[in-house]
Amino acid sequence: MxxxxxxxxxxxxxxCSAVLLxxxxxxxxxxxxxxxxxxxxxxxxxxxxxPADSPAVRAATHAQHDELAAVLEITDVxxxxxxxxxxxxxxxxxWLTCTPGVAEPGAMMLRLEVGEAYVDDLWGACEVEPEDFARAACDPLVAHETEVLQHLHSVHSEQVQELCGLLGERGGAPVAPDEGGEKTEGAGTQGLRAVPLALDRFGLRVRFVGERHFDARFDFPTPVRDAVELRRAMHRLFEAAAH
Known part of the structure; x- marks a missing residue:
């Protein structure tokens, strides 16, 4: 993970949307x-x-040599x-400071020196040390995740639905999605609709929705490094579900 x-x-x-507090x-x-x-x-x-006239820039400018505390809050939807x-x-x-001369006229680049970080996501909640944050690498699929998930949901919903077969007894009876991706009428109460929820270099997370809902992770055989390796990994995953 x-x-x-x-x-x-x-x-x-x-x-993801962000706001500076x-x-x-x-x-x-x-x-x-x-x-x-x-x-x-x-x-x-x-x-x-x-923008150079934003409240954040004004606050950082007025603080000058004083330490101006700030929090960058990011919400992932x-x-x-x-x-x-x-x-x-x-x-x-x-702590927030201005870095003059870096941005184009009419804008200002602010520098946030990281003192601490915290993440609360699908994996759990955890504090992050500044040194670990500085050394960490961004997931290589971050630029592709939104497009891939939307593509899977709109074009390959049937194949995503077949992943339910890999869950064994936990999955219950699959429900075929309609053209809008919604649960079809008359489906059994144990039926589940599969929605691709998250993607990273280690695998795909799917949310199964029905009378109940839960998430399931489908790991790739090896971590992927780019879009080419991702296509191969997804193809192998769908092949496994089809058989």
Whole structure:
């Protein structure tokens, strides 16, 4: 499984929604505290791009040499329609400063020196040390996950549904999804609808929904490193389910 540090780093470098929380700036609208871009530096610091007139930039500018505490809160929402759609959250807290001259005119790059981090997601909740966050690598599939999950849900829903057969008695009776991906009328009470929920280099997570719902992980034989290896791993997984 991916480490807590890797999961946190992946969320920070993903396109998940994020907001920068700064004491004393609570009155600002959420969109004013949402960075336009974010990237992790070589030493594990997080760089956040904001308009030059944003409340976050003003607060960092006025703080000058004082330490300005801030928390970057990230919310991960599944890119497909599924019950309990929030997959997790991460919080990266530390000290905020301006880095003039880095951004284009009209914008300012803020630097968040990481003091601590915490992730609470589908794998569980865990604290992350700054050193571990700095050393961690982002999941190689983060740029592809949304597109792949949406593609699986809309084009390969029948094959995803067949994964129910790999669950044994836990799966109950499969339910074929209709064209909209919803449970068909007249299905048995034990029927389950399979929805692709999350993807990383180690495997695919599917949420099975029916009278009850639960998640199941389908691990790849070996971790994948790119989209080419992912296609091969998914093909092997669907082949196993078909037989």
């Amino acid at each position: 991916p480490s807590a540090a890797e999961r946190t780093r992946t969320l920070v470098q993903s396109t 700064i004491p004393g700036v609570e009155a600002a609208r959420p969109e004013q505290l949402t960075p336009q871009a974010r990237v992790v530096g070589t030493d594990g610091e997080v760089f956040l791009l904001f 599944a890119p497909v329609s599924v019950p309990h759609r929030i997959r997790g959250r991460a919080w990266v807290s530390g």
